[in-house]
Structures are given as C-alpha cells and as structure tokens.
Amino acid sequence: MKALSLPMVLLLFTASCVAAPAEPEVLPSPASGIGRALQSSVSLVVDDGGRADGFGSAIVLNEQGYLVTAHHVVDGAMGITVLMAGGRAAAARVVAEDPVGDIAILQTKFVPEVMVPVSPAGSCAVGDDVLSVGNPFGTSRLGGSPSVARGIVSAISRSFVSEKTGRIYVNCVQHDAPTNPGNSGGGIFNVRGQLLGMNVLINTPQDTASESGVAFALPASALLNAARRLLAGEKILHGWLGSRGYRGVLWMNTQGLGRLGTMLREVEDGSPAYQAGMQAGDVIVSVTWWPGANAMRWPASLGGDERDWLEVEDALPVGRPVSVKISRGGRELDFSLTVADRTLRR
Structure with missing residues (x-):
C-alpha cells in the first residue's frame, strides 16, 4: 500500500382494495456480507526479484480465474502467488494492465468453487458502513484467508495525481477502515458484500506506511468498466x-x-x-x-x-x-x- 455511493415492495389485497403495510426491509446479517466479500477476495504474495516478498490483495472478476488488483502491487513482479482459504495457493500472471490508472488484470488457472465473482454495489454515500478486505502486512501467510476490517465512507469524489509516478486516481471513495501495506488491490464492500471500490492508497504523515484512518479506493463502477475494457484487449488512454x-x-x-x-x-x-x-x-x-x-x-x-x-x-x-x-x-x-x-x- 502506497503512503501518501431497496426498493420497498407494496402488496395490495385486491379483494378489500386496502393497501397492506410495506414489508420491512430485511438486511443480511453482518456474517453473510462478510462471507460474500471474502469469497470475492484473495491475497497475493509478489516476488520482486529476490529483494523481498511483497504483499497485496485482489478481487475475483469471474469464474475463468481473472482477478483485478492495483498495478503498483505487481509492477515489475518476477512471480505472483495467489493465496486462498485452506492454505491453498496458485500461480498467477499479469494479462492486461493500465499502469497510469493503477489497474492490473491477473489470471490464475486454479479457481476453487468457493471463489465468487464480485458483485458491484449500486452506489455509496458518506456515512455508509464499509468492510475492507485484504492482506495487511502479509498476514494471509498465517492462514490463507484475507483479513476483514470495518469503517465508514468518509467522503466521495476524491481525485488526485501522483507527481512521483504519474498515476491518476479519479472520483475515489475515502474511508476510515483500518488499511495498511498489503491491502492494496483489495476490495471495500458494503454490508451486503457488494463491491464499493478497490483500495489503492493510504494517506500517512511523513511518508510512514501505516494505518491512518484515511484510505482511498477506486470506485467499483469505474474499476469494473476498466477491467472489461482491458479484458477485451482495449488500451486505456488518459x-x-x-x-x-x-x-x-x-x-x-x-x-x-x-x-x-x-x-x-x-x-x-x-x-x-x-x-x-x-x-x-x-x-x-x-x-x-x-x-x-x-x-x-x-x-x-x-x-x-x-x-x-x-x-x-x-x-x-x-x-x-x-x-x-x-x-x-x-x-x-x-x-x-x-x-x-x-x-x-x-
């Protein structure tokens, strides 16, 4: 991790022509939302050429083994390993990328049934609950499954450019769920386990890479649109x-x-x-x-x-x-x- 937004159903009783009270909205239990988010997430171990292993996260795109992650996680990688629940692992490779937009598409050949393609949320708003799923400090090495943290959406429509790398981040979701190195490329989800965005940056004082309560995620709609374009062989221009x-x-x-x-x-x-x-x-x-x-x-x-x-x-x-x-x-x-x-x- 680099430092630095239900319809209600009205039933009518036609015999009496009297409208019944609206059914109360039934929200999923927190556990079911977390489970869905975890099934749409994997952890990454990145070989950067022998200097040291790097860590990151990725989001499941489809049943063909395609994943999306942050480009800076796998930039220059000599090898990429996907960690999954139960201690299983599989090699992955970069098949498409948008370096400036900080998006990379990976493919792994081994896709267990428990991995579920991500489902995007319709929108999010300031104050909405957030589940952040990832691999902070490489902790998935201790058991395979990604870690989960909670927070809220702090702001929306945050845009900035890195003067150092030239990468650009448009309309990001700002949130305060604990986010650390290794969370990059992982998803943030709503309580239903639907994707809100992909973690790309944290803001910390004095370039110290640690959790600050200020994290940024590329919005799900733009992320998945870019992923579709990249999988279709399109070059994304900025x-x-x-x-x-x-x-x-x-x-x-x-x-x-x-x-x-x-x-x-x-x-x-x-x-x-x-x-x-x-x-x-x-x-x-x-x-x-x-x-x-x-x-x-x-x-x-x-x-x-x-x-x-x-x-x-x-x-x-x-x-x-x-x-x-x-x-x-x-x-x-x-x-x-x-x-x-x-x-x-x-």
Whole structure:
C-alpha cells in the first residue's frame, strides 16, 4: 500500500382494495456480507526479484480465474502467488494492465468453487458502513484467508495525481477502515458484500506506511468498466496537458463568490503545455475541446461543469486539439494545444 455511493415492495389485497403495510426491509446479517466479500477476495504474495516478498490483495472478476488488483502491487513482479482459504495457493500472471490508472488484470488457472465473482454495489454515500478486505502486512501467510476490517465512507469524489509516478486516481471513495501495506488491490464492500471500490492508497504523515484512518479506493463502477475494457484487449488512454501536478486555489469572481480552481505546479519539458508556452503558476480558467458546433467546455466558474479538473483532463480526447484559457498575473491568456496520453514515470 502506497503512503501518501431497496426498493420497498407494496402488496395490495385486491379483494378489500386496502393497501397492506410495506414489508420491512430485511438486511443480511453482518456474517453473510462478510462471507460474500471474502469469497470475492484473495491475497497475493509478489516476488520482486529476490529483494523481498511483497504483499497485496485482489478481487475475483469471474469464474475463468481473472482477478483485478492495483498495478503498483505487481509492477515489475518476477512471480505472483495467489493465496486462498485452506492454505491453498496458485500461480498467477499479469494479462492486461493500465499502469497510469493503477489497474492490473491477473489470471490464475486454479479457481476453487468457493471463489465468487464480485458483485458491484449500486452506489455509496458518506456515512455508509464499509468492510475492507485484504492482506495487511502479509498476514494471509498465517492462514490463507484475507483479513476483514470495518469503517465508514468518509467522503466521495476524491481525485488526485501522483507527481512521483504519474498515476491518476479519479472520483475515489475515502474511508476510515483500518488499511495498511498489503491491502492494496483489495476490495471495500458494503454490508451486503457488494463491491464499493478497490483500495489503492493510504494517506500517512511523513511518508510512514501505516494505518491512518484515511484510505482511498477506486470506485467499483469505474474499476469494473476498466477491467472489461482491458479484458477485451482495449488500451486505456488518459488525457494529459503537461503538468506534473496541480494545486487547488480559490477562484473568485467580481461578485466576491468563487470555487476552488486549479493551478499548474510544474510543467514538464516537451509536453503539450510546455510547447504551447504555459507555465507553472498558471490558473486554468476554462478548456474547450471538440471545437465547432459540438464544442464542449469546462469553465472554472460558478454554475459551470462541477467535475473535478483531474476528471476532466483524464477524459480529454487524446490526439485532439483543445483550447485552454489561463489566468497569469491578473491577465487571461489563450493557448491551443494537442492532448497527449499520460504515461507512467519510472
């Protein structure tokens, strides 16, 4: 682990034309939700070339032995072993990956019947209960089965980029379930055992890799969509203009009202932004793409597109021209550039 959101059924008695009271919602027992989550989870031991074993977790995608995990767990692995309940183990290999999105697809040939493909939850909300399943500190070596921790959803729609690696995380679920090194690639689930997301990061002081109560998970819908695309042989692209990172700034209009804006921290040499003449400290005011009758625009102003800038940039069409308006020293400047594909930094 790297440091750093039921319908009720109404029965009608037609003979009397009187509506009966709604049936009370029947929630699964905590034990059944935990059991379902465990059956959709496995632990990983990663051979990183003889330096030391690494540890992580993975989520079961289907009955063909396909698993999804965090790319940073298996990046550069010389070998990957899947640990299962009852002390059983099986080799796995990477068959598809999205390094920038921190997603890797594994396949193992041995799939016991107790492994159950994950079922995604419809949504989650702040305050919802969370079950975090994984392999903290490699503890699955002591018995095979992953560990389970409890918490709540602390926030949703958290987006950030790693300036060190270039990996981008969009619309993450923040939760406070105990999360440690080895939990990366493992799932967070609701009380029904349905997937809410995949653990990718923890936030700790002074780069100390330990549980802090602040963990982030890629949302289930985006994760499983990416997994489907990767299994279909598709290369996932990530739009990028050229800044290594961004800083939030308060953007105010002439009425004294505002919102958080985005300032470029460092412009990478040779990038589209660099070639266009953009500089560190520039604040993005608006971006327009698909010029013409079908133009789309992201304005950094009240009443505009409410998406986070990183979500917008990531979805920009790679290889297509965009127009960017920035604010620099109180002046607004316009730039034209072509969207590049964000790459992983080594």
